[in-house]
Amino acid sequence: MRIGYASIAIIPIRYHNQPMGAVHLADKREGMVPLNTVQFLESMAAPLIGEAIHRFNIEEQLHISHAELEIRVQERTSELAQSLEESQQRQAEISALLESSSAVLKYHDFKGAAQAIFNSCKSLIGATSGYIALLSKDGTENEVLFLDSGGLPCTVDPTLPMPIRGLRGEAYHNVKTMYHNDFSKSEWMKFMPTGHVRLSNVLFAPMVVERKTVGLLGIANKPGGFNENDVRIASGFSELASIALVNKQAEEELRQMTDELARSNADLKQFAYSASHDLQEPLRVVAGFVKLIAKRYKGKLDTNADEFIEYTVDGVKRMQMLIKDLLEYSQVGTKEKSFKPVESSLVVGLAIGNLQAAIEECGAVVTYDELPTVTADFSQMSRLFQNLIGNAIKFRRDESPRVHISAERKGNEWVFSVRDNGIGIEPKHAERIFVIFQRLHGKEEYPGTGIGLAVCKKIVERHGGRIWVDSEYGKGATFYFTIPSAE
Numbered sequence: 001m002r003i004g005y006a007s008i009a010i011i012p013i014r015y016h017n018q019p020m021g022a023v024h025l026a027d028k029r030e031g032m033v034p035l036n037t038v039q040f041l042e043s044m045a046a047p048l049i050g051e052a053i054h055r056f057n058i059e060e061q062l063h064i065s066h067a068e069l070e071i072r073v074q075e076r077t078s079e080l081a082q083s084l085e086e087s088q089q090r091q092a093e094i095s096a097l098l099e100s101s102s103a104v105l106k107y108h109d110f111k112g113a114a115q116a117i118f119n120s121c122k123s124l125i126g127a128t129s130g131y132i133a134l135l136s137k138d139g140t141e142n143e144v145l146f147l148d149s150g151g152l153p154c155t156v157d158p159t160l161p162m163p164i165r166g167l168r169g170e171a172y173h174n175v176k177t178m179y180h181n182d183f184s185k186s187e188w189m190k191f192m193p194t195g196h197v198r199l200s201n202v203l204f205a206p207m208v209v210e211r212k213t214v215g216l217l218g219i220a221n222k223p224g225g226f227n228e229n230d231v232r233i234a235s236g237f238s239e240l241a242s243i244a245l246v247n248k249q250a251e252e253e254l255r256q257m258t259d260e261l262a263r264s265n266a267d268l269k270q271f272a273y274s275a276s277h278d279l280q281e282p283l284r285v286v287a288g289f290v291k292l293i294a295k296r297y298k299g300k301l302d303t304n305a306d307e308f309i310e311y312t313v314d315g316v317k318r319m320q321m322l323i324k325d326l327l328e329y330s331q332v333g334t335k336e337k338s339f340k341p342v343e344s345s346l347v348v349g350l351a352i353g354n355l356q357a358a359i360e361e362c363g364a365v366v367t368y369d370e371l372p373t374v375t376a377d378f379s380q381m382s383r384l385f386q387n388l389i390g391n392a393i394k395f396r397r398d399e400s401p402r403v404h405i406s407a408e409r410k411g412n413e414w415v416f417s418v419r420d421n422g423i424g425i426e427p428k429h430a431e432r433i434f435v436i437f438q439r440l441h442g443k444e445e446y447p448g449t450g451i452g453l454a455v456c457k458k459i460v461e462r463h464g465g466r467i468w469v470d471s472e473y474g475k476g477a478t479f480y481f482t483i484p485s486a487e
Helices: 035-106 110-125 166-174 187-191 228-276 280-297 303-334 344-354 356-362 378-394 452-462
Strands: 007-015 018-027 129-135 142-148 178-180 202-209 212-220 340-343 365-368 373-376 402-410 413-420 467-471 477-484
Touching (some): 007 035, 110 129, 110 212, 166 178, 166 187, 212 228, 280 303, 303 452, 344 356, 344 365, 344 378, 356 378, 373 378, 378 402, 378 452, 378 477, 452 477
Parallel strands (some): 365 402
Antiparallel strands (some): 129 212, 202 212, 340 373, 413 477, 467 477
16 A cells, blocks of 8 residues: 555544544554444444534534624623713713803803803813903903812912913914813913913813904813813803803893983983973963963054964963873873773773764764773773874864774784774875874864874884874875784
């Protein structure tokens, strides 16, 4: 034999007819591999060895699979842990932002809101010190609103200016959040005043309003340094601080306007008092003496004197009427609101009763539909209808005046209408007639002061409504006004 063996046998090893290997028997002597041995190996040993090899392969595969599974479990566990950490971080961010947002509404001054926002930002990022500052009016300095040194001593003279320069200057001018994690070795250290807290790292987030930097949120000394995630977080808080600043400035402006309005109302009330007392008193004296002159000397002087006396008496009467109407106009807006459910039919009935003499004089007919109950000032609603009905009677044609009042529900308001058959109004004057002292006719044609419709407009607007007219000259007019519904 080529390999030098005299006896040789090769018995295949199978597992369920699948080849797994072979058993080799060899000897240099002849007859050393008997047939019964081969048969035994084929029938008993080879199958057992095949099963053993199969089990070994399975165990090896299980071992490999287990190792791979452990790796995958570790990787997934790491991913889940990272996701959980990120989720907890985001939850902390949301919680801090919500807390800061509530501070905007909670505090009446910007400093209180800003400090709450700063504390949330500093705590969330993990910094230990910082401040919030506003840009000076001339735009050259940082005016510190408050400072947190993180419990470390700070002996800097508080009167020293804080110019806009260095890294914070770059944050101001670039309108961008910036940070530096080796500040002690930076070029900006030369700007640090004596006694300042030692800074290892800093971050500046600009407060921006209408694309202009108006202030700065600065934090410092974070263990491990700042990163881009801190930039995102700090930018969010600085934006919230900007909103708080704008909100508090608007509140202050509103407060000033409210105070100014209160002073204006007080002045108007004082004027109303003067108009009803101080102005009318000397006018009554003049009227009294003019009437006395007219009584004693009428017909005893020349014709011109009688005419002058008549002009004077008429002028005094018109002045008294003007002061009376002006006083009424001034009191519409200064009166405290006393809105209660008012039956419009009762109000219209009262207005018609007050105008009864004028109605009978010209034979006017005033009708009205079923009218709603509204929440309003009873006396002012009565004045509103009285002025509108009175105008319809005053500005009449040759025929008897006919006036009709109705109301229609539209959405959340009632639309009232007062329709007449009078002389009408040219559409171009539809807005002008509601302006105080604006008259379309001379006093010789139609008496009055030009205040009546201005009073109507002021009353309607005080009730949260609007008023307008629909008319053509010579074809009558319909005045509309709205009053919010009671529901």
